[in-house]
Amino acid sequence: MGRVDPIPDEPAAIADLGGERALVIADYHAGIEQALRYENGVEIASQAERRREHVHRLLDLAEADRLVVLGDFMHSIGGPGGAERGEIEVLLESLSLPVTIVKGNHDGGIESIVDDARSPRTPGSIPEVTVTGGGGCRLGDVGFVHGHGWPDHEALGARVLCMGHEHPCVRLTDEVGGSRVERAWLRGRLVREAFEGRTGVAWNDPELVVFPAFNDLVGGTWINADRDFLCPFLPAGLAGGEAYLLDGTRLGPYDDI
Template sequence: MTEIQPVYGSPALTVDSTLVIADLHIGVESHLRSKGFHLVSRTDDMYDEILSSAGDCNKLVVLGDVKNTVPGSSKQEYAEIPEFFVKLTEVFNKVTVVRGNHDTNIEEYLPPEVELAPATGMVRDDVGYIHGHTWPSNEVMGCKTLVMAHNHPAMAFVDGVKKQMSEPCWLRGRFISGGNRYIQYPESFIVVPAFNRLLGGSPVNGENTDFLGPLMKPEFVDLDNMDIYLLDGIHIGKRGDNLVKCRLWKD
């Protein structure tokens, strides 16, 4: 049986001997600088956190959005992404990137040792992996557990004076009847938080939250019965029991 376990305190997941992360958005600092925020690159910090989260894992899967700029690429991405992945291939026996919506021309940055899976996803053993911005393949939807990203999930907390804060979180849920789109559906799914902590997150428990991606819709997913977990393992409960009025923001 495949063992799936979040890494305590980190936006990373272990699936047997594989470490799974998502939404690196390398180059986001360049975008923020153009908006007047002067930040140093966190790419080396993310590399260090990958190593500290890996434990005994000897394989790495990145669920898309390695890059931040779309379309095109920034100087920061040109400078940092190739070296970042070269270093990862020296640590892990196998490194795989599942293409995300920000990953146009990502193959130009990846060393030949890195496997690039299509946006429609891939399956290893009984687990499927997608970024989440497009329809998965039939093969992926035949897996037992689907792991996806794209939504940058965060739990919103609103106090009595309407002050809002958020914390990155995990979502676990189940599929419901989705009409005739697929012959079969996974038994369950997990939504992975963004690994780049500069991104913050999109409130999953907002009353008017509109989730991103074709699968994260009420005709496919029981949205209110999704379980919310913080990175420290605290089980917040069901989404439907924790809805709040809050400010919404998107990637």
């Protein structure tokens, strides 16, 4: 119970929820191309169809009973724009299994998208969709949180806590000075002292799994450079964490890379 296994070469994992298998992804950032165009002047064709097909391939590979999105399903912070609203509605309508959306800091209007997708005016139908609060939720022995705030007591009491938000990545340099940036996983035991004052938590010595961003167009936290974490309990809450590349390569303690 409470097992979370990354899928090799993919920014996704399979979670054993005790009776259910969930495909877990983080930071989908639907509609990001529109934001890049208006905010940065970068013209990128919509990759909504590619992202949707990627999710379906992973659901089939995982033989999943549920999809869990660890926040930032949307990209724009101020409210859902037309591109991301359409992308999310089409994705939800294409699914036939329950979906749990953990609300992230970019998901201010996500409930309205789900409600519109349920509307009888919309062609097709959507599966059961649950939107949690920012403190996350717990399914079986696995907790789920976005990471922009503190996990609620239920999520923090799980055996494993899955988190997004950070978009962890590493900058790798070769012997001739060339460099590349790759997405990465962070894993390790949570440090209880980082949660002092969070009363009422049934502490189970949980493992923290920080997910890479599903969307490869977003930036991230360079865990072997600036380490300017966004989460309120990092880095203090993961003093002994290790980093892994998407292909499973173990890089060792992230603060020694």
